[in-house]
Amino acid sequence: MSVEPAVRTPGDPQEGGRPDPPGTRSVWAPLRPLVRRLHFYAGVLIAPFLLVAATTGLLYAASYQVEKIVYAEELRVPVGGSELPVSRQVTAARDAHPEGEVAAVRPSPEDGATTRVLLSGVPGVNPDHTLAVFVDPYTGEVTGALEQYGSTGALPLRTWIDELHRDLHLGQPGRLYSELAASWLWVTAGGGVVLWFGRRRARRRIRGATGRRRTLSLHGTVGVWAAAGLFVVSATGLTWSTYAGQNVTELREAVGQTTPVLDSGSSSGGEHAEHMGAGAPAGAPGEDIGLDAALSTARAERLSNPVEIVPPADSSGYVVRQIQRSWPEKQDAVAIDPATGEVTDVVRFADYPVLAKLTRWGIDAHTGVLFGLLNQLALVALCSGLILLIVLGYRMWWQRGRGSAFGRPLPRGAWQKVPPQVLVPLMAAVAVLGYFVPLLGIPLAAFLALDIVLGEYAYRRGRRSYAAAD
Template sequence: MSVEPAVHTSSADPEAREPGDPPGRTTWASLRPLVLRLHFYAGVFIAPFLLVAAATGLLYAGSYQAEKIVYADELRVPVGVDELPISRQVEAAREAHPEGEISAVRPAPEEGATTRVMLSGVKGVDATHTLAVFVDPYTGEPTGTLEQYGSSGALPLRTWIDEFHRDLHLGQTGRLYSELAASWLWVIAGGGVVLWFGRHRARRKVRGTTGRRRTLSLHGTVGVWAAVGLFFLSATGLTWSTYAGQNVSDLREAISQTTPTVSAGIVSGGEHAEHTQSGGSGDAPGEDVGLDAVLEAARGERLSNPVEIVPPADASSAYVVRQIQRSWPEKQDAVAIDPATGEVTDVVRFADYPLLAKLSRWGIDAHTGSLFGPANQIVLAALTAGLIVLILLGYRMWWQRGRGSGFGRPMPRGAWQKVPPHVLVPLMAGVAVVGYFVPLLGIPLAAFLAVDIVLGEVAYRRGRRTYATGS
């Protein structure tokens, strides 16, 4: 991948061409050296970022089950006879923890599970997190408190691993690493698949081969089997990245495919001016139907467990009750309820989401391992482990390519010159478009090309001087 002048290109690498393929006879024969060079250099320079993303992703895949074990005392209680009204459970949580404000309540989703009362604005708790007070729904006794993050209700262990995977605990700047990895993963995987199927069948065998050829065959076999999953991880990872993710959001908005939200505004005028934001929790006096009536109204709209109740944000807002099940089948319906009358003022059904909104929801939940539960997490663990193996095999091939010199020989420059113009021009145009929408693919690629041009020119000038002086 270089725009180096033809007069000083290196001789073709034997691995860049299949035996018996006449140079220039087929489009694939001319494209293969270019794909090989891109796959090689992207693998060498991007693999460390992918290795970190894969290792932390492997940890995250197991974090759901680990969370259930580590926080069993807060999450589970002996099954009782009858559950207390949700308002009584919230009152018990507030008596034990009067600090902060109620931001949401998650009633116990199943028998033996605890209710979560989330408090925001608590001193010592990250502003983007909440303090979850866990309450036994049968006795009203608090079982503990833990810091919670995100709509999935991640507790400290999973939150730490999630942030490690997402940004290495470096904040917004750290997110660039994961976006870089996601931006290049599909390119590297796609290039590997193209190269693998472009090889003769006899050269794809693993059994009976030795040395670098065996490593190459193992690398290719694992890569082909994992390719679909790696494409998926790359695409879904980009949907909530900083730059490419914003481009995806802008595109969805432009074609009216955004995720709909329930309207929490009160439409009945100023009759609620005296209402408080207590959410029926006893924080302050005021006219309010209370959490029990709100939950009953939501049940009347077929909102089954698990649900989250969000109190009114201000005097002119409604309660919002939404389903929060991310496993299949997903439950994402939401309703708004008037705090004065208990009447439902708005309903949003997941079944009515636009197609891209549904695909985005399913994709993100599958990426995080919640869509199909433990089976989903096992597949993710296998994929991330496979990616780690691929990277290690790739570096081993590089070492073996150097014949023990410590570093493998680089792929020769000038591969682009073998591509016919009618293929090269649309190919470069497509790369430019993709690079614009996925900037952490386009910018590093442009930087690589610039450096490669400079190094090629320097090598060329040195070669001419050596030839002219005869030294």
């Protein structure tokens, strides 16, 4: 975030501030320069990654509303008298698109919304995606077909922006950028807040300030207001990252807080599962109650719209699950025997463990669906605030040179001022944290190594200059 924190703060003679009176120095006094230096380096070196993540995140937050406009013809139809049975809608979709297999069906969730018949194994469609065939629930007319990804039903525009935000369209290696940004976002935000509240109240005023001090004051004010949201975005982003996310999953497993899995004879389940495997076409020969009966059974189990129906595959039965990610969340699911129509298993969101619920809520808040439009507007404001913080931070770095040296770094040796009884536990805590969040620990170790090398080089050069002068 910030590329250069407060200068001339109280108790820091090196920066021109007034030293603390004798007997009043606390543990914070020697830690302040260390936090300032970490905040500075994190801002200078990590801010470009944060800027990309914030910009693409801003686009993604806005994509929900844009998607409704761009794909209005596929998503909306005039409200009719009564809806056709789901099986007839699927038949209409298969007549228009006989390729692939029916992976799932999402019946019209509200008046005027189309039904989505999701086909897997369609030539030319990404294997991780499905082809969504949109059907008018009142007439059975197919209004279009688009590639769809994810449990939120992202269509091509939102999918492209989502992948840009997640991995810059570089695949698995590209995900390292977003994990690096999420790993350091809370550190830069937390460091900025600590430094801001460590300054005297009189030095936090914007009115009347000019130049670098005004930039610093504006940067600090925006950062303090945005800090809570940035912490949430950072934590939730790490939950499904490559390395830190795996550690979070293992921790949840160790304490028995994983998401319950519906026993349907298949391997589906979990908050990151996108789609079941390819199912048999609706109305296959043999004993099968059919899609309509399965949906009716799920309704009897209090599964209200929106829902997704997954046809039987191999030895599994029908799976009907709620797919509403907005508040209040609807995540109940039932498994139904295709021969008898009996419910064989039920999973209720109310019965999820605490960490499973928090993970679900966190992910949905991060992706902008938990509170709908309000959530998306909050993300737009948060991403815009982060972009402003980065721009102001780099401006402070420029102003720090005072026209003679661009971006002068902060002095070294801050860690030497920290008492051993504070430094040793702090280093141990950082080591543990770095182990669980590798893309925080590895860059931090690299920063320290580089700083030591540069410091040693400067020291030796100074010794040679001194010897030459003698």
